[in-house]
Amino acid sequence: MPFNIGWTGILLIALVGLLIFGPKKLPQLGKAFGTTIREFRTSTKELVESDQEDGDVKKDARH
Structure with a gap:
């Protein structure tokens, strides 16, 4: 996973996004x-x- 974010981190980000954006x-x-x-x-x-x-x-031009 990029940035070494585990499943709990992804879940937390999704929850915060849900709360902010609806x-x-x-x-x-x-x-x-x-x-x-x-x-x-x-x-x-x-x-x-x-x-x-x-x-x-x-490369072709050099030869």
């Missing part, structure tokens, strides 16, 4: 968080792939 807003926040994480992973994957392609082009 039961109607919490699913919307979870969906927005999931979408943000998905977009972040996609963009970092694209950056890594483009860096690898640039590295391959530079």
Whole structure:
């Protein structure tokens, strides 16, 4: 788990979130968080792939 948070810590965070935002807003926040994480992973994957392609082009140019 990231940041070494156990199940009790996750449960505590979820409970605090439920108390602060309420039961109607919490699913919307979870969906927005999931979408943000998905977009972040996609963009970092694209950056890594483009860096690898640039590295391959530079290696080919040297030989």
